[in-house]
Amino acid sequence: MTNETPLAIDVRGLVKSFGGRRVVDDFSMRIPEGKIFGFLGPNGSGKTTTLRMLCGLLTPDAGEGTCLGLDLRNQAPLIKRQTGYMTQKFSLYEDLTIRENLEFVARLYEMDKRGERVDSALRDLGLYSRRDQQTGTLSGGWKQRLALTACILHEPRLLLLDEPTAGVDPTARRDFWDEIHTLAGRGITVLVSTHYMDEAERCHEIVYIAYGKLLASGTSDEIIDGTKLFTWRAHGPDADRLAGQLRGKDGVEMAVAFGADLHVSGTDEAALEAAIQPFRGTGKLNWHPTKPTLEDVFIHLTAGSKDNFS
Amino acid sequence: MRRLLSITRLVAMLMKEFNHMRRDRTTLGMMIGVPLIQLTLFGFAINTDPKALPTAIYSADTSAYTRDFTAALVNTGYFEIVTEARSREDVDGMLTRGQVQFAVTIPANFTRDLIRGERPEILVEADATDPVATGSAISALQQVKQSVFDRDLKGVSLARAPAPPAFDVIIHRRYNPENITQYNIVPGLMGVVLTMTLVMITGLAVTRERERGTMENLLAMPVRPMEVMLGKIIPYVIVGYVQATIILIAASVLFHVPVEGSVMLLSAAAILFMVANLAVGFTFSTIAQNQLQAVQMTFFFFLPSLLLSGFMFPFRGMPQWAQVLGEALPLTHFLRIARGILLKGSTFTDIAADLLGITAFVIVATAIAMTRYRQTLD
Ligand SMILES: Nc1ncnc2c1ncn2[C@@H]1O[C@H](COP(=O)(O)OP(=O)(O)O)[C@@H](O)[C@H]1O
Ligand SMILES: [Mg+2]
Numbered sequence: 001m002t003n004e005t006p007l008a009i010d011v012r013g014l015v016k017s018f019g020g021r022r023v024v025d026d027f028s029m030r031i032p033e034g035k036i037f038g039f040l041g042p043n044g045s046g047k048t049t050t051l052r053m054l055c056g057l058l059t060p061d062a063g064e065g066t067c068l069g070l071d072l073r074n075q076a077p078l079i080k081r082q083t084g085y086m087t088q089k090f091s092l093y094e095d096l097t098i099r100e101n102l103e104f105v106a107r108l109y110e111m112d113k114r115g116e117r118v119d120s121a122l123r124d125l126g127l128y129s130r131r132d133q134q135t136g137t138l139s140g141g142w143k144q145r146l147a148l149t150a151c152i153l154h155e156p157r158l159l160l161l162d163e164p165t166a167g168v169d170p171t172a173r174r175d176f177w178d179e180i181h182t183l184a185g186r187g188i189t190v191l192v193s194t195h196y197m198d199e200a201e202r203c204h205e206i207v208y209i210a211y212g213k214l215l216a217s218g219t220s221d222e223i224i225d226g227t228k229l230f231t232w233r234a235h236g237p238d239a240d241r242l243a244g245q246l247r248g249k250d251g252v253e254m255a256v257a258f259g260a261d262l263h264v265s266g267t268d269e270a271a272l273e274a275a276i277q278p279f280r281g282t283g284k285l286n287w288h289p290t291k292p293t294l295e296d297v298f299i300h301l302t303a304g305s306k307d308n309f310s
Numbered sequence: 311m312r313r314l315l316s317i318t319r320l321v322a323m324l325m326k327e328f329n330h331m332r333r334d335r336t337t338l339g340m341m342i343g344v345p346l347i348q349l350t351l352f353g354f355a356i357n358t359d360p361k362a363l364p365t366a367i368y369s370a371d372t373s374a375y376t377r378d379f380t381a382a383l384v385n386t387g388y389f390e391i392v393t394e395a396r397s398r399e400d401v402d403g404m405l406t407r408g409q410v411q412f413a414v415t416i417p418a419n420f421t422r423d424l425i426r427g428e429r430p431e432i433l434v435e436a437d438a439t440d441p442v443a444t445g446s447a448i449s450a451l452q453q454v455k456q457s458v459f460d461r462d463l464k465g466v467s468l469a470r471a472p473a474p475p476a477f478d479v480i481i482h483r484r485y486n487p488e489n490i491t492q493y494n495i496v497p498g499l500m501g502v503v504l505t506m507t508l509v510m511i512t513g514l515a516v517t518r519e520r521e522r523g524t525m526e527n528l529l530a531m532p533v534r535p536m537e538v539m540l541g542k543i544i545p546y547v548i549v550g551y552v553q554a555t556i557i558l559i560a561a562s563v564l565f566h567v568p569v570e571g572s573v574m575l576l577s578a579a580a581i582l583f584m585v586a587n588l589a590v591g592f593t594f595s596t597i598a599q600n601q602l603q604a605v606q607m608t609f610f611f612f613l614p615s616l617l618l619s620g621f622m623f624p625f626r627g628m629p630q631w632a633q634v635l636g637e638a639l640p641l642t643h644f645l646r647i648a649r650g651i652l653l654k655g656s657t658f659t660d661i662a663a664d665l666l667g668i669t670a671f672v673i674v675a676t677a678i679a680m681t682r683y684r685q686t687l688d
Contacts, residue, residue: 052526052687055530056530056686057529057530057687058528058686058687059686059688060687076531076685080530080531080532081532083530085372085527085530087526087527087530089523089526090523090525091522091523091524092524092527093326093330093524094522095329095330095333095334096326096329096330098334099325100325100329103322103325103426104325104326105319105531106320107318107319107322107325108319108322108532109531109532109533110316110318110319134333238647286360
């Protein structure tokens, strides 16, 4: 991270517990302005909770830091004005029309030229002709796009998006990501949580969290290289069927089928080779070492942290 | 930046709430339907038998006879002499303010006329705005009249039993001379309907946002607690007005309830009363986790209001502790105000104490709501 770019998010040691359970534990993160950061981790790992702390919806039990240079604890109202937060669950009013929802947002932020702005947002979105339709009648993909429009209407400097593309079809997802890159190009900082690996690859950097603890961060290459994971790929007929036989062998931490391929990974290079040795002579299969994918790394990291956690 | 209230944001909240209301036909129908149904259902009275009603006595003549009469009144159990009035004006004032239920006036020369056998008259005025409360006491009066002086007058007069009583008791039912129960029920119904629907509707309006997840979005935007609260309250004040108007029109058209006092004054008092109930609903919504809980809390509030305010049972017939509880409820005060203005023609000064009671309630409820309201999801 360069020192010249100011940090949009700079938090240290965030902790949040619910009923005595630490849901976010000693979480630190620095995001320079204008970057897109992917926020990954299994369900229930504390992503939503972290995003809520960043935009002032939850008070951290411990920790400190700034968002957009404003103090997380004392200046939450000011942070809210310049932040757009898209909730995981669709949270616009379904009984209001599309237009009424956007006008409501525009008024709450006390924006000027509201009518004009709302109209132009509706045109950009392609919903101008359907503006008087009740929001609840929109399809999932349209709801996501409308929600994004609503949270960038007030021209925030920071966007916190919580699984914005969950359950949306691939084309809509690609359009959505094009839009996010356009926004980042204008200098807006984006922190977006997701479960999709292809989306993770489209982020400048990735933050990986599991069971409330930050496990890895950096670019996708940095994370892959930093994990010291070795992977062999088997290619050939029925390669994926070997997964069951390889799992549980010494040196094999995971054996995952990717289509017709099999990825076998472990941290001990020698033990891993020894483990796959009996299967290499069978001729039909093509074995070669390969760079682990982000997914391999995340599965590995999650498995490791689960052992620590329990 | 940190103003308590922004007009633009308040307008945003108001427009949003009106749009919700407009589209929620079921609730809207309920808000209009409930007063009509209640009106029909409460067309009959609930009978009770309150004792020890506060009574003022104005005695222009004092003798063993008048003392006996007073003692006999008290012995019926229905009357409790709380004050001695010094003039007829005094008596009038106490009745209008609702300080006493009865006023007994013993005329000058009562004793002399009695001994002469001239059948003097004692005037008993009853505040009959609540006829249920006064009914039994008035029957008891007849007994007193028959028997009180039987012993005293034996040696003096020529009267022999059975004989006509030696004097007359004239009963004036003030404010509701025909003793019509609807006169009492219908103005009260206005308060009851407003209490039930308004507490519930605000309670639901906020918990619904929490249940649907829209609260998270709302809190992520720069809206302040006061704006949310007013945004949720003001639209329903208007709904409350529609309800109150329906009841008032029904009161005068169907039940011919008189409107003695100022409708303007009643409207002003009604605003205060509605705000009190809406503040309660908002407070509940900061406690309830979901809509079901909000409805349950509404009934926790509504039942005591119904039972202890003097709507169901005459206020003065209740035990002391219940009266104390009742005084804390806005409905108790509003019932007095509504009955006072409609039936007695009460003026501002007459209802000032009750307005104060409601105001105190509003302040406490708003303070609780504002401290309970969270700008976070914690
Ligand atoms: N308000 C809350 N009260 C109690 N537990 C909560 C609350 N919010 C979240 N949790 C718990 O905290 C954990 C992390 O949740 P969350 O931040 O939503 O994870 P993620 O978004 O990564 O799926 C989960 O186990 C969830 O059940
Ligand atoms: Mg989540």
